Amino acid sequence: MGGPGRHRAFCCDYGALSLYGLGSALAYSAYAFPLEWVGSTFHDFYVPVAVLNSVLSTGLSCYSRFLEAERPRLSKAFRTLAFVYPYIFDSIPVFYRVVGIWAGRSGGDGCGELGMGSLPLHSRHSLCALLTFLSFTSHLPERLAPGSFDFIGHSHQVFHVCGILGTLFQLEAVSVDMAERRGRLPVPSSLETFGSLGMGAAGSLAILGLCFRSLRPEPPSREKSH
Template identity: 75%
Template structure:
């Protein structure tokens, strides 16, 4: 049964499986219950994040880090704002805060009707692309191999990344229109839109890592880059395989949801 949450808004907590009939695009493999009512209003979507459903943890694990990163950005702006060499770092930190904020908002609004839902996730994809550009700025300023500085690749690195970012956002947004009729093509297109820019953006870091593996080095930042690469690989595997929820459908309904990404 629904209950009033103030202002006359009714919200039905997802207490049992099969409570609502959902179009296929609102469902995820291995997630059987906990869905919010499809085609909810903006108010219902926002109020729903304060009640347990299969997007609650997803939203708050994005918004929490976004708040911390915003605080970190403000702190560094006060400390480094007058340092011209800190510009790329501050822009990168800003995109780090923007991406989880946009992603959390997209997941919070993921139960909207078709057009609103797609717009929310397209904003999420755009923020992800901006995060990629922030990474490119930081890599170009601080992480380029010394022997590549001033090279043709260095000169074209940022312009190509901007083009990749625009194409990635367009392709990932377009893939949403394929969800219902061609879900496999939609998933493949979205995966390509995420993976290719990441690989291109990370070429300087991959080169430095490979050079250290083959010849050894003592650069202090490389362990951090290594962990970042491993986390990116794990994210890719989770996104493409939908594990662990595929292994035990229904067991990860409140912690395994990642819809619309």
């Protein structure tokens, strides 16, 4: 697959990743938020901002495809920003709880006995996310030994392995939070959950439609060859 078809496939991939990030934010809002933040202004606007971030992520990452040929470095910078920023925003509640352990905070959140079981899993997820970012941006180890990692061990494989492991740790962490903190956080209604996912999906699909329209194959030339 080449040309516009290749770019379209990547755009669909970016849209799916953006929706995955929104799903992570919904899970964190329902089960992983620090208890002292529940009902705060940040908690109230957390999911709406995550919906906006999801749409912006799709837009910026898809736009990077149009810069791929002429400005590859800027293209990669836009693509990296498109996913790093939403991840950092979505993970603020988890970062707060994990750092609280290092800082020795205690109380009714995840810094005492409540929520402790999920924090090692959240930490492993964050470590895998960092390794995913480093493998994507550094192109190691193939940069150190060109040709030696063409089939096995190159950075793109490391990128996917770290991403899969990170997702596994994230799902396990949210499952532990859901079991340990049940009844302590207000669980959003189905309408709120599917409404947020629907708005994020609609925004991303609209962007994909614009990209597909701009990436239509050029019609074959009618000029006769001589």
